[in-house]
Amino acid sequence: MKARAPRILMLGTAPEGRGGVAALVSVLRDGGLFEREAVAYVSTHREGGVFAKLGSAASGFSKAALACLRQRPRIVHAHAASGASFLRKSMLLWLARTAGCRTIFHLHGGGFRQFATVRSSMLTQRWIRHTLERSSLVIALSEGWAQFLRGFAPEARVTVVPNAVPLPRQGEQGEQGEQAEQAEPGRILFLGRLECAKGVAELLDAAATPAPRFPQLRLVLAGSGDLEAWRAAVAARGIGAHVELPGWLDAAARERELARASVFCLPSHAEGLPMSLLEAMAAGKAAVATAVGAVPEAVRDGENGLLVPPHDAPALAAALERLLADSALRGRLGTQARATVERHYSTEAVCGQLAAIYNDLAGVR
Known part of the structure; x- marks a missing residue:
């Protein structure tokens, strides 16, 4: 038939x-x-x-x-x-x-x-x-x-x-206060392909700047790519104690990492409208991203996230330090990020x- x-x-x-x-x-x-x-x-x-x-x-x-x-x-x-x-x-x-x-x-x-x-x-x-x-x-x-x-x-x-992106129900994700309790202080999450075009090199440079001031800093670079080459890049910067490279994560592992993260970071050189950024916003995370592609239409600097220029490691470091040092700012940006996804995405x-x-x-x- x-x-x-x-x-x-x-x-x-x-x-x-x-x-x-x-x-x-x-x-x-x-x-x-x-x-x-x-x-x-x-x-x-x-x-x-x-x-x-x-x-x-x-x-x-x-x-x-x-x-x-x-x-x-x-x-x-x-x-x-x-x-x-x-x-x-x-x-x-x-x-x-x-x-x-x-x-x-x-x-x-x-x-x-x-x-x-x-x-x-x-x-x-x-x-x-x-x-x-x-x-x-x-x-x-x-x-x-x-x-x-x-x-x-x-x-x-x-x-x-x-x-x-799916919007987690408050019962699944918890109220904003519960999310803050789940998050680990100093934990920064990157989700994406591990390549220079995603700004991974600048992110490593940026993480090296606040590491002495924030000994609890932990940068998680989650994604597929040449892990050995990036481990060597981490070692060359002397920040091996602050970086994790778990490789590509399935959906359940991504959710767990988002729950643990205090800050999400995506410093790409070019983008359309990255799903990982929207997922982090839906999870109520304060995000730092580069002002490329459609990102500035989703993230309004200082309102529901922070924007920095691409290829700019010092600006990225400053934004990360600002969020790591200010829990109230992280909470406000995360709440507004989730509301943005609910309204538009x-x-x-x-x-x-x-x-x-x-x-x-x-x-x-």
Whole structure:
């Protein structure tokens, strides 16, 4: 018997994998969007070695192409970033349009501006512009990204849908006072890929400054990457007693680390709208982040977090020292951070936005 055609075909990385797209897809699925809107999901990328990635890309591409051409869903919704991710998704969206489907290009990743304007040839730039302008809708994570896309591809129809994170119930996370009791003084948490582009080197430099004044300082660098190289970088700065490198954490371990942290820090050089930052804000943590990508639209300096320039270790150190020394400030920023997520980045709000978009593109009122 022929399988029932999905209303929505969604494309992206494996939900059980790592990174922002995987985290967002898991949130949307767990929030009930897939069931309510008849969404079928095809993974076109997963973590692993080169051959595993190639195999996953080939398998996902063929499954998605067959679904577009045979089942013809009403809408094909692709989560895409730069490089190979863009090329895979742009070809699948072209196939979907050929089959008569409406298409959504959902942009992730802070490196897309560089990819589209600097790293790509003129021919590739034309293909990027063509993909954006021929999509039924382009979704940006913030108004800043939307403005860039409208300037790069003037004929594109662009709207803003932010990332979403689940908001822990107060009964699960505890009242703000209980959260403060759970948090360990001086514990700073970083969640993300361990690489220079995430500002890890500057974070190590910044942590070395307040360490003598705050002997309880503990910097937790949680994420995948070359752990041995970063251990060597820690040793070179003489702060081995203050740094933990636990590697990549699953969801339960991330929650435990967030509960233990006094401060969250993400000093990236470029970003879209980082899921780890939103998760920390939802957990009521005071955050220090760099003013890149959509971060300044989520974090208002001095109101619900602290912002510093990218590549600026002294500014980062000053912000961290300020939070470590002032428990009242940490509590106020954490409370406002959670309220910000509740108002603008909750699962319910974003799933509702996507459902309205699907109905509009499918001609349902």
